[in-house]
Amino acid sequence: MGARIALLSNPRSTGNIAQLPRIRQYCADHPDLFHYEVDEVEQIGCAMKTIARIQPTILVINGGDGTVQAALTEVYNGGHFGDNPPPLAVLPSGKTNLIALDLGAEGDPIKALERLTEIASRDVAPHLVARQLIALSNGSDGEPPVIGMFLGGAGLADIMLYCRHKLYPTGMPNWLCHGLTAVAVAFQNISGLRGRFLPPAPSQMDIGLAANGKLSGKFSLLLVTTLDKLLLSSDLKGEGQGGLKMIAVDDRRFGLLRAFTAVLRGKLGKTKMDGVHVTELDEIRLEGGQSPVILDGEMFQPRDGHPITLRKARPLSFVKLAA
Template sequence: MASVALLSNPRSTGNRALLPRVREYCAAHPDIFHYEVEDVDQIGEAIRTMAMVSPRIIVINGGDGTVQGALTELYSGGHFDGSPPPVAVLPNGKTNLIALDLGAEGDPLKALERVVELVESGRLEDHVVQRQLISLDSGDNAAPVLGMFLGGAYLADVMLYCRNRIYPLGLPNGVSHFLAGILGLFAILFGLGGGRLPPKPETMTVSLIRQGELKGKFSLLIVTTLERLLLSIRTSDGGGTNGHMKLLATDSNVGAMLRMLSATWRGTLGHRPLDGVHFQQGDEIRIEGERSNVILDGEIFQAKSGMPIILTSTQPVPFLRLAA
C-alpha cells in the first residue's frame, strides 16, 4: 500500500533537470510509489500497477501528453474498483494550464512536497475540487480521449508552429510562446501566412447542440473545462449555463482580436456580447473542416469534412487543488 502514487515521464522537458531530485525525494519517502514511463504507450500499464497499491492520490509529473494519457486511462481503463482517487498535476511540461488551474505553480518538487504534506496532515479532502473532462471522439473508431483543454483553428496552427519551428531553437518556454504569439499576430494583421510564418487560417464549422452553429475562419478557438486558461481568462464568471464545456472563438480579423484582448485586459470577457467574439457553453460541440487541426492537452487531431470531431463533457471527477 502507498498513500501517494507518482507517475513520471523522464522524457518530459521539465524532468531533464528535475527527475534526479524527485527520485531522491521519493527514496526518502517510502510511502510514495514512483512509477516512471518512457513512452505514453506505457501509461496504461502504469495506472494498472498503481491501482494495485490503492493510493489515496495520484500525482502526474510530466508534460501535457502525459497528463492527457493518464486521465484517459484513469477514467476509461477500468483499473480501479469504483472511482479512481483524486489527481494532482505538478507544474511540469511547456504550458502547465491544468497545473495552473489547480493552483500548482513554481518548483514541481515543492508542489509534490505540498501534496505529501496534505496527505500526512489528513487535510486532503479539504483541497479536493471537481472538474469535468472533455471526451474527444475523432470518428475513426478509436476509443475517446479525455483531457481538459482543447485549442483549435489558428491557435492550433500557431501552437504547432511553435512546437515544430520555435522549440528546436532551444529558447526558454516563455520566450518561445511569446515569439510564436507575436509572429502569429503579425501574420493576421497583415494577412500573411506560410513560409517562415504560421499558415493562414482555414474555414471551419463549430456546432453547439441547441445553441447553433459558427462557421468561418477563427484566429482563436478554445474549448475547456478549466476555470483559467490562456491570457489569464477566467471561464467561470460568464458565458451562460448550458453545459460544462466553455467555448471561446474569435473571428479571424484584427477588430475581433482587439475586442477580445481589450475585454480580457478589463476582466469583462464573456460579460456582454462582442462583435466577432463568441463565448458560449455547451454539453456537446462538433468541429468540422477540410483541414482543421485541434490539440487536446498536447495531442493533435484533425477534423475532416464528413468526419467531425465530437466533444462531450464527462461527469465531475476529483482533482487536488494545491492553492490555499
Template sequence: MLGPMFYAPETAAALHETIEDLARQQVECLVVDGGDGTVGKVLSVLYASSYPNHNLPLIAVLPSGNTNLIAADVGFGLRGVEALQRLQDRASSKRLLSDVKQRQPLVVSWPGQERAAELGFFGGLGAFTRAIEIAHQPAILKNYAHDAAVFATFALTARQLLSPRLRQSWLNGTPVALGLDGNSAEIRDRFLFLCTGLQCLPHGIWPFWRSQGVSDHGISYLDVSARPEHLTKAIWNLVRGRAPGWIQASQSYQSGSAERIRVRTGQSFVLDGEVLETGPEQCLDITAGPVVSFLQA
C-alpha cells in the same frame, strides 16, 4: 521517500500497464509530476482504464513541464520533496480531502472511428492551430527555451497578422461547423475557436463569458467569426479577462458554456499543445468529461 509506489513509465504501453496496476491495488490518490501533456496522458489512460469514471482517483499535480496551464488552475501549489511531505502529512492525519478543486476535463473523441478518446483541459483551432504550428517549427523548438519560445511564437504570429500580404489569410479564417449540445450547424469561416474545462488561466487571461442566468455545463468556449470587427481592441480586453458589453453584443464574438460540441473541419484541433487530426470524416466531439478532484496544498 519515493518507495515502491513510484512509477516513471516511458511509453504509452507502460503508462497503461501502470494505471491498471494501480487500479488493481485500488490506489485512490495519484501524484502526477509533469506539465499539461503529462497530465492529459494520465487522464486519457485513466478514462479508458478499470477505474470507474464516476470514481476516479484524487490527483495532485506537481508542475514541471513546458506548459502548465492546468497547474495554474488546479495544481497542488508545491513541488518536489516539499509537496510529497505535505501530502504524506495530510494522508497520515486523514486530511487529504481538506482542500480539493473539482473540474471536468475535455474529452475529445472521433465518431465512427475506433480511436481512443483524448483528454485535456484547453483546446482550440483556427488561428490557435496556426500559432501552435508556428511554435512547433524546428527553428523555434531548437533555438529557444520554453519561455523564449512562447515570446517568439507570439512575435511571429503578430508579425503575420500585421503583414498586409499575410493578414488576410489569417482573418479570412478556417471553414468550421460547431454544433452545440446536439444542435446542427452550417460550416462557416471562423477566425478562432477556443474551449476549456478550466476555470482560470495564468496572468488573468480569461477570454470567455456567459450571459446572465446561463449555467456552467462544463465547457467554456469562445467562437470568433472570420474578419471580426475591432479585433485588436477585442484581444486587448479578452487577454485581460474583460468582456465589455460591445464584445458581448457583437456578432463577431460568441461565448458561453456547453456540455458537448461537435466540430466539423479539415483543420487540426489542438488539445493542450498536441495536434489532433480530425480524421477521414473531418469530425470530432468535445464533451465535458467525468469530474476529477485535484488536491490543493
C-alpha cells in the same frame, strides 16, 4: 503502511530531463511514496493497473499536458480503480503545464511534492476540487473517447504548432518562445500580413453547437476548455448552458486584440462583441478545416464525414495546491 502517494512519471517530458534525478532522490527518501516511470505513453495502462493495487491516497502525474491527458484517459476509461479513482494532482513539468497551472502547481516540482506529501498525511478533503472534463471522439467505431481539459483549434492550433515546430527547436527558453509567438500573432492580427515566418492563415471550419445551430467560417482562435485559470475568469458566461466553455474569434483584423482586451477588463462573455463568440455547451462538433485540433498537447485531425465531437464528461477529483 501503504503508499500515500503514487507518482507516475514520464522521463521523456522536456521538463523532467533536468528535474527527474531530484524527483527520484525525493522518492527514495520517502518510502510512503510509490514512483512508477514509463518510457512510452502506451505503458500508462499497465502503470495504472499496478498503481490501482496500491490504493494511493493521491495519484500524482509528472509530465507534460500530453502525459496528463493520457493518464486522465486511462483513469476515465480503464476501470482500474472501479467507481472511486483517487484524487489526482499534477506536477509542474513539460512545456505548457496548463493543467498544473489551473491547479496551483507552479515552480519547483519538489516543493509541489513536499506540499502533496503534507496534504496526504492529513485530511485530503479540504484540498479537493472537481474538474469537469472534455471527452473527444473522432468518429472511429469502438474507440473510447480521449479525455482532456483544454482544446485549441482553427488558428489557435496553427499558433501552437508554429511555436512547437518553429521556436522550440531553436533551444530558446520556453518563456521566450511563448513571448515571440505572442508578438508574431499580435503583429499578424493588427497588420493582416502573412508570411513564411508567421503562423499560416486558418482554414474554413464548421462548429456545430447542437440545438444552437452552427458557426461557419475562418477563425483566428477556437478554444474549448473546462479550465478556469487559463480564461482569467472563473465566472465566464456566454450564451447557452453546459460544461464546455467555448470561445471562437472570427479571423479578422484586430479581432484577437479586442477579445484579449475584453478578457483583461473582465468583459468577455458578458458583453456581446461582433466576431467574438462565447458560449457554454454540453456538446460541440468540429468539421472541416485542414488544421488539426490540439487536446492537451496532442493532435487530432477532423476527417470528411467524421467530425470531431466534444462532450461533457463526468468530473474527476483533483488536489488543488493553491487557495
